[in-house]
Amino acid sequence: MVFLKGMRNLNDKMPSHLFQRYLLLLIGLSIMAFGVAFSIKADLGTSPISSVPYAVSLFTPLTVGNATIIMHCVFILIQILILRKNYQLIQLMQLPVAFFFGFLTDFGVWAVQGVTCSAYWQQWIVCLIGVLLVAIGVSFEVKAGVVVLAGEGVVLAICRVLPIKFGYMKVAFDVTLVVIAITLSLVFTGSLQGVREGTIAAAVLVGLTAKRIGRFLERWQWQKV
Helix, strand or coil, X not given: CHHHHHHHHHCCCCCCCHHHHHHHHHHHHHHHHHHHHHHHHHCCCCCHHHHHHHHHHHHCCCCHHXXXXXXXXXXXXXXXXXXXXXXXXXXXXXXXXXXXXXXXXHHHHHHCCCCCCCCHHHHHHHHHHHHHHHHHHHHHHHHHCCCCCHHHHHHHHHHHHCCCCHHHHHHHHHHHHHHHHHHHHHXXXXXXXXXCHHHHHHHXXXXXXHHHHHHHHCCCCCCCC
16 A cells, blocks of 8 residues: 555655655645645535544634644544554654645635636536645655655554554545544534535545556656765
8 A cells, every 4th residue: 555655664764865755745745735725615525534624614713724733633642642652753743744734725725715616517627626636645745755644644553553454444544534524514513514425536536546646656766866
């Protein structure tokens, strides 16, 4: 699985091209954040990982980005509680990554506010643009191989202590997030928001698209400096 490959890189010796790797990670996070912004703008449902922050933003003063940062901090704490003494301090790099991603998400939401979707087919176009951007961002994140987002970090931590394959655990984790988002929106807003057909499309297409893009990126070798 692509995220497992990314995590294994964290346990290797410090790469000789660390700057290039982190630069690629930041670019990937920026693209991913805009993907989230487009999915929100489409109003067909966000991706599973963004469904909870979006739901929280509907009934609290928090923005989607702020809620994302808080959620990722919770994920980091969960990893520490699960792994305890086996928790690697390098994983704390997920914290600045979370802040960067959260702030960029808010910026992306602001940047696309001028985009209009007056028809259902236009909503789907914007939604698919969001899916594509998230997939590209994920591919860059994996190619960078320095740190994964806290959501994937939780799944990997659980897989280290339970005999469950990453793919199955990732699906269960995403489903759990969607259920939480549905519950929050129904309880606090009285209606189902943030989880629609676009959420299903994102759950199915992001991984498949990221895998294809990842194969293309495999041809890119780090240049020696």
